Amino acid sequence: IMFDSDHTEAAGTAKVQIAMKYDDKNKQFAILVMQLNNVPALMLQQDQKVNIRVAVLPCSESTSCLFRTRPMEASDSLVYNEIFWVSISYPALHQKTLRVDVCTVDKSHLEECLGGAQISLAEICRSGEKSTRWYNLLSYKYLQKQSRK
Amino acid sequence: IMFDSDHTEAAGTAKVQIAMKYDDKNKQFAILVMQLNNVPALMLQQDQKVNIRVAVLPCSESTSCLFRTRPMEASDSLVYNEIFWVSISYPALHQKTLRVDVCTVDKSHLEECLGGAQISLAEICRSGEKSTRWYNLLSYKYLQKQSRK
Numbered sequence: 001i002m003f004d005s006d007h008t009e010a011a012g013t014a015k016v017q018i019a020m021k022y023d024d025k026n027k028q029f030a031i032l033v034m035q036l037n038n039v040p041a042l043m044l045q046q047d048q049k050v051n052i053r054v055a056v057l058p059c060s061e062s063t064s065c066l067f068r069t070r071p072m073e074a075s076d077s078l079v080y081n082e083i084f085w086v087s088i089s090y091p092a093l094h095q096k097t098l099r100v101d102v103c104t105v106d107k108s109h110l111e112e113c114l115g116g117a118q119i120s121l122a123e124i125c126r127s128g129e130k131s132t133r134w135y136n137l138l139s140y141k142y143l144q145k146q147s148r149k
Numbered sequence: 150i151m152f153d154s155d156h157t158e159a160a161g162t163a164k165v166q167i168a169m170k171y172d173d174k175n176k177q178f179a180i181l182v183m184q185l186n187n188v189p190a191l192m193l194q195q196d197q198k199v200n201i202r203v204a205v206l207p208c209s210e211s212t213s214c215l216f217r218t219r220p221m222e223a224s225d226s227l228v229y230n231e232i233f234w235v236s237i238s239y240p241a242l243h244q245k246t247l248r249v250d251v252c253t254v255d256k257s258h259l260e261e262c263l264g265g266a267q268i269s270l271a272e273i274c275r276s277g278e279k280s281t282r283w284y285n286l287l288s289y290k291y292l293q294k295q296s297r298k
Contacts, residue, residue: 057295135269146208
C-alpha cells in the first residue's frame with residue numbers, strides 16, 4: 001500500500017536529521033540525533049513510542065558503541081536533540097559505519113526497529129567541521145517484502 | 150596502503166568507491182561503480198567471483214532499480230568502472246536510498262551478499278554535480294554475529 005511509485009513520490013520516506021563532529025583535541029566523536037520527519041511512512045501501530053538507536057559499527061570491545069534516545073509518543077515529526085559521545089581515534093573513525101535505527105518498544109520491553117539508515121564515516125567527517133544532514137530511512141517491512149519476491 | 154596510521158586499527162574494512170550524477174536534462178541518474186578495496190575483509194571463500202549489486206530503493210514498479218556488475222575473480226582490490234542509468238525525476242530521487250552490496254555467486258547460481266553500504270540520496274546529489282566517494286562496507290557476517298548476542 002505504501003510503496004508503490006506514485007505514493008512514494010508524493011508522501012516520501014521518513015527522514016532523520018543527524019549532525020556529527022569530531023573533536024580532535026579530546027579524540028571524541030559527537031553524534032547529535034536531531035529530529036525525525038514523516039514518521040507515519042514507517043507504518044507505526046497506534047500509541048507506539050518511538051526512539052532512535054545509533055551504533056558505531058563494527059563495534060570495538062573497549063568502548064561503548066550503542067546509544068538510544070528517550071522514547072517519544074509518535075507524531076508526524078519528533079524532535080530529539082540528544083547528543084552521544086564516542087571515544088575513538090580519527091583513523092579508526094574512518095573505518096566505521098554509523099547505523100541509525102528508528103525503533104519502538106512494546107510493553108514487554110521488546111525492541112522492534114522499523115527502519116534505518118547507514119552512514120559511512122569513511123569520508124564524511126573532516127576533523128573539526130560539523131556535518132548536519134537529512135538521511136532517508138529504509139523501511140524494514142518494505143525490505144522484507146522485497147526479499148521475499 | 151590506503152589507510153593511514155594504525156592501519157586500523159589494523160585490518161580496516163572493505164570499501165567501495167561510487168560516483169553519482171544527476172542529468173537534469175534527460176532526467177537520468179547515473180551510478181558509476183568504480184572499485185572495491187580491501188576485499189579480504191569481507192571474508193570470502195577461495196576462488197569466489199565477486200560482483201557488485203546496486204539498488205535504488207524503494208523501487209518504483211515502472212523503472213529498473215536493480216543492477217549488477219560483471220563478476221570478477223577476487224583479489225585485494227577490484228576495478229569495475231561500470232555505469233548504470235536510472236530514469237527518475239529529481240524530487241523522486243531525493244526520496245531514495247542507494248543500497249550497494251558486494252556479492253558472490255556459487256555454481257548453482259545462488260547469490261550471497263557479504264557486505265554492503267547504504268547511501269541516502271536525500272541530500273547527496275546536487276543537480277549536475279558529480280559526487281565521487283569511498284563508502285565503508287559493513288560485513289553481514291559481522292552483523293549477524295552481533296544480532297545473536
